[in-house]
Amino acid sequence: xxxxxxxxxxxxxxxxxxxxxxxxxxxxxxxxxxxxxxxxxxxxxxxxxxxxxxxxxxxxxxxxxxxxxxxxxxxxxxxxxxxxxxxxxxxxxxxxxxxxxxxxxxxxxxxxxxxxxxxxxxxxxxxxxxxxxxxxxxxxxxxxxxxxxxxxxxxxxxxxxxxxxxxxxxxxxxxxxxxxxxxxxxxxxxxxxxxxxxxxxxxxxxxxxxxxxxxxxxxxxxxxxxxxxxxxxxxxxxxxxxxxxxxxxxxxxxxxx
Numbered sequence: 001x002x003x004x005x006x007x008x009x010x011x012x013x014x015x016x017x018x019x020x021x022x023x024x025x026x027x028x029x030x031x032x033x034x035x036x037x038x039x040x041x042x043x044x045x046x047x048x049x050x051x052x053x054x055x056x057x058x059x060x061x062x063x064x065x066x067x068x069x070x071x072x073x074x075x076x077x078x079x080x081x082x083x084x085x086x087x088x089x090x091x092x093x094x095x096x097x098x099x100x101x102x103x104x105x106x107x108x109x110x111x112x113x114x115x116x117x118x119x120x121x122x123x124x125x126x127x128x129x130x131x132x133x134x135x136x137x138x139x140x141x142x143x144x145x146x147x148x149x150x151x152x153x154x155x156x157x158x159x160x161x162x163x164x165x166x167x168x169x170x171x172x173x174x175x176x177x178x179x180x181x182x183x184x185x186x187x188x189x190x191x192x193x194x195x196x197x198x199x200x201x202x203x204x205x206x207x208x209x210x211x212x213x214x215x216x217x218x219x220x221x222x223x224x225x226x227x228x229x230x231x232x233x234x235x236x237x238x239x240x241x242x243x244x245x246x247x248x249x250x251x252x253x254x255x256x257x
Contacts, residue, residue: 029053031070036102043095046070064090075102107159109134110144142166153180 031049035042046067050057057063068076068083076083078101079094087093104112113134119127135141143166147155154176163169220227224241226234237243 029057029066031066034067034071034075034098036075039099039102043099060089060091061086064094067091067094078102106135106137106140107144110141111148113141114144114148139164139166143169146170151177151180 031046050063079097082094082097154173157176222242224238226236227241227243
């Protein structure tokens, strides 16, 4: 029984569907050489190549293989542990490692933006574009501006803080500043025992002597017990003693004053 025209068309369509897909020409995938200066942009370019392929390249291993082919020797050395022992999700892990090794953190970009000084050799429009490249989020820039006004030791501690709310960051800065101030006061007191002892004596007007508040003060290394207790107000000195009078700094005290 002869086939009808409709049957012939249906058969042809079925046979067409059974034909194997055209093989992917791997040589057509050419990635740009890895850009150490801006890995984020390079990966955008690379992923554009992957998605515009027909069919698109979506598997982790295939994308991983193409990326390592685009690395020069110095770059590959930075991530050789991943290349030699690919982990699960190798492309994602390799991408993160390369961005961490060569990319700038947003904090570093914000600081660069704050350090800009004039046009340089750029046109005004080029300077504006460079500034936009460094920061598109006013909140992070405001955070960087706030941190730049703080003392260096406080700024170093807060630089690693994960707080995103500027108010919470300021409260944390208050606590750090207070602890730092108390610590500095303790260090100053510990470094000036003679001055501390002098502050703990009460001179008697017209008597030429001083009355100690406490007689349990510790002896200062290098000074006799009298100069340890009374400083320049001491009336006695027992050697060896290295006390030097502020009125006569060239002479060491020895014997009875």
